[in-house]
Amino acid sequence: MNVIVLIKEVPDMDTVRFDTENGRVDRSSAEAEINPFDLNALQAAVELKEQGATVTVLTMGPPRAEKTVRDAYARGADLGVLLSDSKFGGADTWATSVTLAAGIKKLGAFDLVLCGEKSVDGDTAQVGAEIAEILGIPHAYYVEHIQNVSKDSIQVRVEDICGSKQVRELTLPALISVTKNLNTVQLPEIRRKLLSLNVPITKFGLEDMAGHTSQEQVGLKGSKTKVLKIYVPAEIQRNNRIYRDHFNQFQKNVWAELCKRNLLPNRGDQHEII
Template sequence: MNILVLVKEVPDMTKVKFDCERGVVDRSSAESEINPFDINALQTAVNIKNQFGATVSVLTMGPPKAEKSLRDAYARGADEGILLTDKKFGGADTCATAMTLSSAVKYLGNFDLIVCGEKSVDGDTAQVGAEVAEFLDIPHAYYVDKIIDTNSEHITVETEEICGSKQIRKMKMPALIGVTKNINFPKLPTVNRKLKSMLIDVKKISLEDLSLYISEESTGFKGSPTKVSKIEIPRAIKRESLIIRDDYNTFKEIIQNKTKGARR
């Protein structure tokens, strides 16, 4: 079985700054890391590999420095890393990103299962994985928190509870699943795998490589129907509070003062 994991490199959201004038995230303002939900996706693929036997490839779209995240993915159990990188991919919205990723999947070929996280912490749209499946015309299930069974022909999954109900889906391969953080507990990479990750060759794919599957007008900023017109950071709201001590007389005095103030 060949498994492809889609990962995204995201900035540390506790430190990142926003460029409000341009309506974009200033990714240079914070260190980058693998999107937390995608680490669960990677662990899902590695678990299937360990249980049934499989080859796990990891694909990300980003600048050359995103190679760092692919090495981290290798350290966590992947067999190879693939970097989809070209300046013309820049500025892509979810639609253009999914179109580009699906074109790369067609270029690479021969994947039985595609796994991704349910969403990214910087965009929070939960759209890309499902859009990739639609562009590839393959079945997909989202918000998967359990894999019931899998083999070379089918995969059966259970989704998290939505509106009081869970859903069990059996899909024919190839298929795509978007997993939640509840599906597993990601393992830390071993020192040995970390050392090996520094020596691996990361395969790179450019727009020219994908010329049979996508045009420049369908990717990056040019191929993005969604445009962010404005970003506003909410102002901090100062809230008034009372400290109530375990003293009846003190509590009574506070209430009386509040009542007097209201009467005035």
């Protein structure tokens, strides 16, 4: 089985800054790491190696993203591929999906594509499904358990947005997007980390994927959407009031505050709050 894991290099969201004027995340302001949700997808792929699977990680990014690919190798991947070209810059989710799908086609035959449910920087949860549609393969989102994998199909359990569970069976090749409930991510072995320092990384630019996509379909030119504005919400400070000894006063103040905010009708008679 040939398994492809889609990973994304994301900034540390605890320290990253935002370029609010240009509507972008200032990725140079924080250390980069593998998107946490993608680590669960990679862990699932590594576990499939026990059944003889070959694991290839695929990412799109600037040359520095090679470090992220090496980290994925340290965590158990067999091969690493980086799609890097200045023409890929500024891509929205659709143009990103087109580029990644072209990379998958370039790699040739595959059985399963794994990805995390979303990225912590974009939080759209769109790329996986878009790639599946471009490739013309079935897909399942919010997979929390892989129940069975055979030569021709995969059976998974998913949790929908209402909290109900479903068991779905997909014909291979297919794409599944996994949640953090799927597994527990393991730390890389020292031996693999040392090997990852010198392992060769395959790199594809736009010209390398000729026939699978074009300059008009990737980057800014291929993007269907544009971010007009980005802002960081102001922190809301709580203004707490504590009533320990005078319940009647507490009752009156709560009622008055609710009326002031137009959450209850402002009536002159007394009401008992239960």
